[in-house]
Amino acid sequence: MERRTRRPRPTVHSATVHSIEDLSPNVRCIRIAGDDLKSIAWSAGQKVKIKVSDWLRSYTPARIDTDHGWMDIVFHLHGNGAASQWAATATVGEAIQFVGPTNSIPGAEGVPDWALFLGDETTIGLAAALLESLPESVHKLGAIEVDAEDEGAVAAFGVPLSATVRTGEHGQALLTWLNNTTLPAGSGMIWVSGEALSARALREALMERNPPDIQFKLKAYWSSKGHAHRKALEKEQAAAAKA
Numbered sequence: 001m002e003r004r005t006r007r008p009r010p011t012v013h014s015a016t017v018h019s020i021e022d023l024s025p026n027v028r029c030i031r032i033a034g035d036d037l038k039s040i041a042w043s044a045g046q047k048v049k050i051k052v053s054d055w056l057r058s059y060t061p062a063r064i065d066t067d068h069g070w071m072d073i074v075f076h077l078h079g080n081g082a083a084s085q086w087a088a089t090a091t092v093g094e095a096i097q098f099v100g101p102t103n104s105i106p107g108a109e110g111v112p113d114w115a116l117f118l119g120d121e122t123t124i125g126l127a128a129a130l131l132e133s134l135p136e137s138v139h140k141l142g143a144i145e146v147d148a149e150d151e152g153a154v155a156a157f158g159v160p161l162s163a164t165v166r167t168g169e170h171g172q173a174l175l176t177w178l179n180n181t182t183l184p185a186g187s188g189m190i191w192v193s194g195e196a197l198s199a200r201a202l203r204e205a206l207m208e209r210n211p212p213d214i215q216f217k218l219k220a221y222w223s224s225k226g227h228a229h230r231k232a233l234e235k236e237q238a239a240a241a242k243a
């Protein structure tokens with residue numbers, strides 16, 4: 001009989017909430033610290049799974065300092081789920097567990113001439129990690145769509161992108177931003193993330209332009225139609241990438 005090899009259980013790391021900074025009313029950076037963070041390997045774009053009581057949710061380390069043992073995570077306080085609720089009420093000194101980091105959306109291969117990032121509030125940390133991993137010589141552009149009251153969050157976290165204020169449907173402001181933007185010449189890296197349907201619409205708008213010499217990576221972070229919908233879109237994306 002064929003034996004199944006069991007996947008090794010992921011290591012659960014323990015840490016504490018070190019500090020909390022409100023970047024805007026609904027966007028908050030939580031610094032998580034502890035000795036476990038001194039011994040982890042990390043590259044920009046990877047995710048961790050935060051574990052509180054009986055749930056696990058994916059989040060993106062925006063910055064990690066393994067010398068001093070901390071990571072910053074930027075939470076969108078969307079007010080609708082356990083993780084958002086936890087982040088909204090977290091207190092300094094509180095214990096937290098997490099799994100990872102593990103791969104999620106890859107960084108650029110080589111050094112492109114320019115890098116474009118499009119996403120929403122959930123991707124402020126991702127944008128910081130990916131863009132900060134590139135040399136200063138790379139021309140960085142893009143936009144993060146936010147609610148009007150959160151417009152200051154992008155600059156407050158030091159992300160060198162425009163904040164576009166959400167007007168109609170989720171993602172519409174990003175499409176408008178893209179329509180008004182000329183892609184630079186030379187080799188490009190494009191990352192699209194955030195809400196699943198918005199990310200798909202942005203991919204279509206970008207591909208219609210048929211930009212030459214680009215690397216393109218998309219990762220849906222959540223779906224307005226729930227987890228199962230996000231997973232289904234991921235499968236569709238993986239199939240499209242293979243075709």
Ligand SMILES: Cc1cc2nc3c(=O)[nH]c(=O)nc-3n(C[C@H](O)[C@H](O)[C@H](O)COP(=O)(O)OP(=O)(O)OC[C@H]3O[C@@H](n4cnc5c(N)ncnc54)[C@H](O)[C@@H]3O)c2cc1C
Nearest residue numbers: 047058059060075076078080081082083084122221222223
């Ligand atoms: C690889 C990866 C990395 C991620 N990194 C980050 C990160 O760094 N920061 C971050 O804020 N999020 C991040 N996310 C998104 C985050 O995991 C989801 O938003 C998650 O659903 C939040 O869990 P929850 O318990 O708050 O809500 P859930 O219990 O999962 O969902 C409850 C309801 O809220 C809705 N919902 C979920 N997220 C949002 C939202 N942002 N806005 C409005 N409605 C929402 C869902 O559609 C659902 O109806 C990441 C996701 C992935 C896949």
